[in-house]
Amino acid sequence: MSASNSIQPEATASRSILLDEVTKRYPGQSKPAVDGITLEIPAGKIVMLVGPSGCGKTTTLKMINRLIEPTEGRIKIGDEDVTSIDGDELRRRMGYVIQAGGLFPHMTVAANISLVPKMLGWPKAKISQRVDELLELVSLDPAVYRDRYPKELSGGQQQRVGVARALAADPPVLLMDEPFGAVDPITRQRLQDELIKIQDELQKTIVIVTHDFDEAVKLGDWIVVFSEGAHIVQYDSPERILAEPANEFVENFIGSGAGLKQLTLNRVKDVELAEAVIGAPGEKAADVLKRVKDAGHGHAVILDDRKRPLSWPSQRQLGRLDTISATQDPELPIVGQGSTLNDALDTMLVSNAGAALVTGRRDVFVGVITVEVIMEAITQTRTAAHEATDAPVGTNTDSITIQQPGGAA
Amino acid sequence: MLWSFLVDRWDQIWFAAWQHFSLVVQSLILAIVISLLIAFLVYRSPRLSSVANGVSAVGLTIPSFALIGILIAPLGFGVAPSVVVVTFFAALPILRNAVVGLSNIDQSIVESARGVGMSRLRTLLTIELPLAWPIILTGVRISAQMVMGIAAVAAYALGPGLGGFIFSGLSRLGGANSLESVVVGVVGVVILAFILDLLLVGLGRLTISRGIRVSK
Numbered sequence: 001m002s003a004s005n006s007i008q009p010e011a012t013a014s015r016s017i018l019l020d021e022v023t024k025r026y027p028g029q030s031k032p033a034v035d036g037i038t039l040e041i042p043a044g045k046i047v048m049l050v051g052p053s054g055c056g057k058t059t060t061l062k063m064i065n066r067l068i069e070p071t072e073g074r075i076k077i078g079d080e081d082v083t084s085i086d087g088d089e090l091r092r093r094m095g096y097v098i099q100a101g102g103l104f105p106h107m108t109v110a111a112n113i114s115l116v117p118k119m120l121g122w123p124k125a126k127i128s129q130r131v132d133e134l135l136e137l138v139s140l141d142p143a144v145y146r147d148r149y150p151k152e153l154s155g156g157q158q159q160r161v162g163v164a165r166a167l168a169a170d171p172p173v174l175l176m177d178e179p180f181g182a183v184d185p186i187t188r189q190r191l192q193d194e195l196i197k198i199q200d201e202l203q204k205t206i207v208i209v210t211h212d213f214d215e216a217v218k219l220g221d222w223i224v225v226f227s228e229g230a231h232i233v234q235y236d237s238p239e240r241i242l243a244e245p246a247n248e249f250v251e252n253f254i255g256s257g258a259g260l261k262q263l264t265l266n267r268v269k270d271v272e273l274a275e276a277v278i279g280a281p282g283e284k285a286a287d288v289l290k291r292v293k294d295a296g297h298g299h300a301v302i303l304d305d306r307k308r309p310l311s312w313p314s315q316r317q318l319g320r321l322d323t324i325s326a327t328q329d330p331e332l333p334i335v336g337q338g339s340t341l342n343d344a345l346d347t348m349l350v351s352n353a354g355a356a357l358v359t360g361r362r363d364v365f366v367g368v369i370t371v372e373v374i375m376e377a378i379t380q381t382r383t384a385a386h387e388a389t390d391a392p393v394g395t396n397t398d399s400i401t402i403q404q405p406g407g408a409a
Numbered sequence: 410m411l412w413s414f415l416v417d418r419w420d421q422i423w424f425a426a427w428q429h430f431s432l433v434v435q436s437l438i439l440a441i442v443i444s445l446l447i448a449f450l451v452y453r454s455p456r457l458s459s460v461a462n463g464v465s466a467v468g469l470t471i472p473s474f475a476l477i478g479i480l481i482a483p484l485g486f487g488v489a490p491s492v493v494v495v496t497f498f499a500a501l502p503i504l505r506n507a508v509v510g511l512s513n514i515d516q517s518i519v520e521s522a523r524g525v526g527m528s529r530l531r532t533l534l535t536i537e538l539p540l541a542w543p544i545i546l547t548g549v550r551i552s553a554q555m556v557m558g559i560a561a562v563a564a565y566a567l568g569p570g571l572g573g574f575i576f577s578g579l580s581r582l583g584g585a586n587s588l589e590s591v592v593v594g595v596v597g598v599v600i601l602a603f604i605l606d607l608l609l610v611g612l613g614r615l616t617i618s619r620g621i622r623v624s625k
Contacts, residue, residue, distance in 0.1 A: 067523055092526030102521025106539045106618035116525050149620030165525065175524075 015078035022073030036397030048216035051226030101162025134164040156187035235394030243385035263341035273367025281326035414589040429570030440499035448507035491568030506548025510541030
């Protein structure tokens with residue numbers, strides 16, 4: 001038997017995807033749902049398909065694993081033309097995640113995850129080992145969740161199991177259709193962060209359909225903006241789409257606050273922080289005030305013995321004090337190094353100082369982030385976006401006419 | 410009087426009851442197979458589904474007595490017309506529930522089954538059928554109750570079962586032991602129906618996944 005061959009997981013290396021002039025027409029409809037799209041999806045990257053509802057982004061995604069058969073065109077995974085191979089066999093080699101996970105309610109978590117490996121004929125011991133491995137990858141304790149049924153899980157947990165199931169046979173390609181659409185905003189944010197973490201580890205080729213532009217900016221290495229008929233309006237990095245939207249359609253889709261959205265692209269640890277005058281409890285306030293004045297600063301940061309910020313008195317407050325107290329100010333504006341600049345800006349707008357304290361590991365103080373630092377980061381991102389030009393290929397057969405003035409209705 | 414009737418004819422009653430039960434269970438199994446096959450063929454088309462539902466609604470209005478009478482001509486007396494009639498009526502509620510159960514499955518679940526690379530047949534057998542099974546089984550229970558009574562009519566075609574006691578009692582009404590005979594037939598049918606229902610509930614416990622069982 002060739003069982004020993006099929007046991008081998010497929011080459012973990014991710015593979016690129018190429019849609020070559022793919023068209024989907026439905027009978028009885030004058031306009032094609034997807035109109036001659038040519039789209040290159042680079043290996044190991046996350047590509048986000050965004051656009052208004054009904055623009056054909058989901059149809060495009062489902063043609064990659066041929067859940068929807070294309071009317072015309074070729075589909076290539078890596079170097080292999082998969083346009084006419086057996087669809088079921090093709091889908092077993094790709095992960096597929098839908099909204100709310102699409103778990104089978106009559107099967108346990110373990111049974112759901114082991115479906116594809118079973119179909120591929122993996123031996124039992126290897127499957128059960130793989131199930132535990134995957135549950136750990138998506139931050140669910142195997143001992144607790146393996147034998148649960150989907151109805152015994154929260155929405156976020158179901159979604160995690162959905163991702164684990166899609167990754168079960170270690171496919172090089174992962175397709176996700178509005179994966180985080182059905183969970184609350186806080187859970188969504190956490191799942192997005194986890195997906196980023198998983199991708200750092202696995203480097204799959206991931207295609208995600210979403211209508212949420214913020215999600216696209218957060219997750220995507222590349223973003224494809226579609227208009228009706230899956231016409232590619234812009235295919236570029238999040239930075240460039242934000243800095244240089246191709247036209248009014250993209251601008252409208254980005255919505256207001258493109259500058260603010262750029263802030264979600266950068267993290268506090270990526271920018272240069274301002275220094276601060278440090279004080280300690282028990283010191284004479286006058287000494288600290290003098291240091292603050294010498295440095296030309298407005299405030300001093302008071303740290304405890306483990307370098308964690310306690311309070312952030314201004315010159316005026318220092319002038320009123322005799323010695324520095326060890327009391328903890330509960331309303332200190334503090335952000336972690338992993339926070340996005342967007343979060344940092346939020347925090348500093350609330351504080352009186354127009355700045356925020358940045359803490360690193362174990363809440364140790366590392367510096368001060370100011371509005372000026374953030375302005376600088378926005379400028380840099382824009383400059384970098386202007387210089388980048390290596391976007392993958394993405395066109396429609398009739399894209400030349402579309403680009404003409406007045407052509408884009 | 411009833412007691413002595415029971416004691417005198419215990420072997421006969423026991424045998425008839427067993428035959429009755431066996432007729433119903435075997436016809437029920439046949440009905441499940443037939444109606445599932447039909448449901449598999451029609452559930453994906455809304456038009457065919459409504460035809461199937463219409464047939465099962467109209468079919469249930471046919472008087473069983475008339476149907477078995479008509480069937481005697483082509484099939485003769487005995488087991489054959491009994492099995493056909495009982496199976497026919499048993500299939501109708503099962504078919505209806507099977508079509509409803511299969512077509513009401515959340516399409517995203519079916520799509521996700523196709524998305525992980527399951528073939529149409531595999532999706533049907535391992536995903537759709539188990540998910541529709543509780544509703545199908547409810548149909549089976551309704552059928553079982555209904556055809557327990559219908560099987561008694563089989564006696565008209567000289568078929569097996571407890572119907573013989575009812576018919577012979579009714580035809581001699583007023584005569585010796587006539588009422589006892591009818592009572593034994595009717596009560597026997599009711600008891601058998603109760604036992605079969607218990608067995609089907611047990612079957613449900615064994616075959617319905619804990620993940621989709623309605624928790625009390």
